[in-house]
Amino acid sequence: MKYILLMLTLLMSQSLIAQHLERFYDMNWKACDPVQSRYYSSMIKTDSGWNRTDYYVQEKKLYRKGLYADTSSKSENGHFTYYYPDGRLQRTGQFNHHKKEGLWMGYHKNGRLADSAIYKNDLIYGTNLGWNDAGVLIDSTVLDKNGAGTGVFWYADRKLSATGAYSEGKKENGTWVYYHSNGNKSSVEEYENGKFINRTYYDENGLALTDTTNTQQSASFPGGAGAWREYLEKNLKLPEGYKIENSDRATVVIDFIVDTEGNIQDAYTSVPFHPAFDQIALSIVRNSRKWNPATDKHNRKVKAYRRQPVTFAQINKR
Structure with missing residues (x-):
């Protein structure tokens, strides 16, 4: 009898272990030892699937929580919520076997609503709205169940940015008109079910240009990648009085925007390491000189979103 009870106890213990998985990940979401981890993940088996909760290790705050259909976390199948490193809400919505379904909402780092959209089978359906971090409406897309509809976009001062129609599958169709920030046209483009036909570019004074070569160009630091x-x-x-344990390197990741004038905006630590290191990395990015702003294929200067890993190296003397 005692032997049977002992066996039952062992089986129950093994079953409990199988129902709860713990893993550690580095900054690139690769499995690693706990001492090198930037994220900690806990997965618990439920009747509905695997309930997963991920944390920023240093901040001890939530990064993500949601329900997966499998232990490999390949098939999201339930409600998901994502957070910024400071604990603020970043994005929330529902998945149905890896496809977005229902209402999804995103938030700026200051807590303001960034976007709101309804999905059906991973495609936006109905009205999709977007706001800047000051709460000004800048995007409005209305689509039917097949992905056909219209799009209207504005600058922060409510000047028109672009307007046009979509055919099935949210493909540009017909005439699309794009505008410079001063209100003048930047490009008039023709499409047929997503296929580009032709365009006419205009300078910021409204004069038509003969050169219609794609103007798309990424934001760049003066002198190029080497200079950056x-x-x-x-x-x-290294911050004074600190040293890196269990490694000779530590990386902090900074997200930022290069605006249309080349200025650095909205820089924040997206993958933190330690407050003292994070602050140095953030300060370096924020204090950089002006960049060359990005231009899009519609002949306009546009904001560019960048992600920069900043690696601290420690020389270990022997």
Whole structure:
């Protein structure tokens, strides 16, 4: 009898372990040892699937929580919520076997609503709205169940940014008109079910240009990638009184925007390491000189979103 009870106890213990999985990940979401981790993940088996909760290790705050259909976390199948490192809500919505379904809402880092959309089978359906971080409406897309409809977009001062129609599958169709920030046209483009036909570019004074070569260009630091790397390395130093344990390197990831004038905006730590290191990395990015702003394929200067890993290197003397 005692032997049977012992066996039952062991089986129950093994079953409990199988129902709860714990994993540690580095900044690139690769499995790693706990001492090198940036994220901690806990998965618990339920009748509905695997309930997963991820945390920022350093901040001890939630990164994500949601329900998966499998232990490999390949098929989201339930409600999901994502958070910024400071604990503020970033995005929330429902998945049905890896496809978005129902209402999804995103938030700026200051807590303001960023976007709101309804999905059916991973496609936006109905009215999709977007706001800037000041609460000004800048995007409005209305689509039917097949993905056909219209889109209207504005700048922060409510000047028109773009307008046009979509055919089935949310493909540009017919005439699309794009505008510079001063209100003048930047490009008039023709499409047929998503296929580009032709366009006419205009300068900021409204004069038609003969050159219709794609103007798309990424935001860049003066002097290029090499100059940007040199700037980071020149200004990077370990915080006074700190050393890196269990490694000779530590990486902080900074997200930021290069605006249409080349200024750095809305920089924040998206993958933190330690407050002292995070602040140095953030300060270096914020204090960089003006960048060359990005231009899109519609002949306009546009904001560019960048993600920059900043790696601290420690020289260990022997």
